[in-house]
Amino acid sequence: MARMDAEVAVVGLGAWGSATLWRLAAEGVDAIGFDRFTPGHSLGSSHGGSRMFRITCLEHPGLVPLARRSRELWSQLEDSAGEQLFFPTGGLLIGPKDGHIAGGTLRASRTHDIKVRTLSARALAFRFPRHTAVPDHHMGVWEPSAGIIRPERAVQAAVRLAAEAGARVYPDTRIIAMKKVPGGVLLRTAERAVRVRQVVVTVGSWLSSLVPGLPLETLRMPITWFRPLEADRAFDLDRFPVFMRELDDGRVVWGNGAEGGFDVKLGLEERGQVSKPIDPDDSDRSVTPDDWADLSRLLPAKIPGLEPLPAKVAVCMLTRTPDGQFVIGRPGGDPRVVVAGGDNAHGFKHATGIGEALADIVRGGTTKVDLDFLAPDRFR
Numbered sequence: 001m002a003r004m005d006a007e008v009a010v011v012g013l014g015a016w017g018s019a020t021l022w023r024l025a026a027e028g029v030d031a032i033g034f035d036r037f038t039p040g041h042s043l044g045s046s047h048g049g050s051r052m053f054r055i056t057c058l059e060h061p062g063l064v065p066l067a068r069r070s071r072e073l074w075s076q077l078e079d080s081a082g083e084q085l086f087f088p089t090g091g092l093l094i095g096p097k098d099g100h101i102a103g104g105t106l107r108a109s110r111t112h113d114i115k116v117r118t119l120s121a122r123a124l125a126f127r128f129p130r131h132t133a134v135p136d137h138h139m140g141v142w143e144p145s146a147g148i149i150r151p152e153r154a155v156q157a158a159v160r161l162a163a164e165a166g167a168r169v170y171p172d173t174r175i176i177a178m179k180k181v182p183g184g185v186l187l188r189t190a191e192r193a194v195r196v197r198q199v200v201v202t203v204g205s206w207l208s209s210l211v212p213g214l215p216l217e218t219l220r221m222p223i224t225w226f227r228p229l230e231a232d233r234a235f236d237l238d239r240f241p242v243f244m245r246e247l248d249d250g251r252v253v254w255g256n257g258a259e260g261g262f263d264v265k266l267g268l269e270e271r272g273q274v275s276k277p278i279d280p281d282d283s284d285r286s287v288t289p290d291d292w293a294d295l296s297r298l299l300p301a302k303i304p305g306l307e308p309l310p311a312k313v314a315v316c317m318l319t320r321t322p323d324g325q326f327v328i329g330r331p332g333g334d335p336r337v338v339v340a341g342g343d344n345a346h347g348f349k350h351a352t353g354i355g356e357a358l359a360d361i362v363r364g365g366t367t368k369v370d371l372d373f374l375a376p377d378r379f380r
């Protein structure tokens with residue numbers, strides 16, 4: 001058999017791949033990691049200063065145990081890295097009582113015995129004064145275990161720890177081709193070929209370029225930061241904590257208060273007009289008024305007190321699957337390839353748990369949390 005350059009290659013060192021490389025290296029696996037850009041960059045899905053963490057995963061009951069395990073691992077990552085990455089602020093899920101966001105959160109909390117507190121629209125406005133415009137037939141669900149995570153620093157910390165544990169890391173190195181060969185996989189960069197026994201493909205929105213055949217769609221998703229009309233402590237993170245708010249028309253505004261030098265961060269869920277399918281390699285990253293127009297229009301009525309024009313805009317990408325769930329496992333059961341993608345814009349919080357699960361899959365073990373419902377072959 002030809003000589004292997006490493007046991008395992010992790011291709012793509014964003015949120016999921018960096019955590020995978022960290023867990024593999026920590027377990028003593030001979031691993032090598034590649035990213036086409038410098039880890040912690042702003043050209044994929046893992047940038048923008050903050051990501052919401054919550055246990056009440058209304059997206060699928062199977063994600064709650066993954067979020068719980070991820071929370072433990074976020075602490076472990078922080079301890080090992082010696083820096084705070086997770087900020088336990090608590091979080092608000094707001095909307096119609098029987099709606100997707102507040103209603104779904106309440107259902108998830110009851111099914112999985114997650115501590116939450118419900119707030120009427122009046123109680124919500126009293127405790128969180130910038131959520132005054134919530135109508136009476138809506139409610140708030142307060143999840144004390146929610147918080148925000150620093151995405152760029154988390155990625156960089158995981159890559160650094162992986163390297164310290166022995167992983168070889170190649171930033172700014174794109175894998176341009178991937179070919180299965182007997183007993184392994186041959187990866188090609190512009191300069192050389194690398195032979196490994198297994199590859200973990202965690203390239204986010206670029207997954208279809210290396211692993212065709214999965215029903216994935218990449219979408220553009222802007223992030224916007226707004227300033228208060230006048231100095232206003234009620235828009236600070238402690239009084240305007242991370243939230244998702246469903247409106248009567250089904251759109252969802254999400255965000256968090258000003259903190260750490262950032263203004264008030266807001267976004268509008270993908271059903272907004274600007275969220276159109278894109279080719280991740282052919283994406284115009286410049287922003288246009290389309291990126292904030294819908295959100296700006298609804299702010300005065302829904303979250304009054306903010307400047308109508310954003311102070312800053314960034315563009316992010318998400319990858320959608322037909323059922324809204326991730327894709328994690330071995331396509332076709334091939335022992336040489338593991339994939340993880342299809343984040344559907346709710347995957348950051350699970351990055352550490354997913355990294356551990358991918359490392360377990362690579363090592364031939366069972367995952368601590370059952371992820372069979374995310375198997376890539378469910379689409380066949």
Ligand SMILES: Cc1cc2nc3c(=O)[nH]c(=O)nc-3n(C[C@H](O)[C@H](O)[C@H](O)COP(=O)(O)OP(=O)(O)OC[C@H]3O[C@@H](n4cnc5c(N)ncnc54)[C@H](O)[C@@H]3O)c2cc1C
Nearest residue numbers: 012014015016036044045046052175203204343347348349
């Ligand atoms: C606007 C927005 C808000 C979000 N908010 C939340 C939130 O609050 N909470 C939450 O849990 N989730 C949230 N998400 C989702 C979350 O950010 C993603 O699920 C997560 O970042 C996905 O990480 P990833 O590793 O799959 O992708 P990425 O971080 O994009 O990583 C993929 C990596 O692969 C690299 N790559 C690509 N092709 C190659 C190649 N050929 N060779 C080498 N490297 C390659 C890229 O450079 C990139 O670094 C949000 C997403 C968006 C877009």
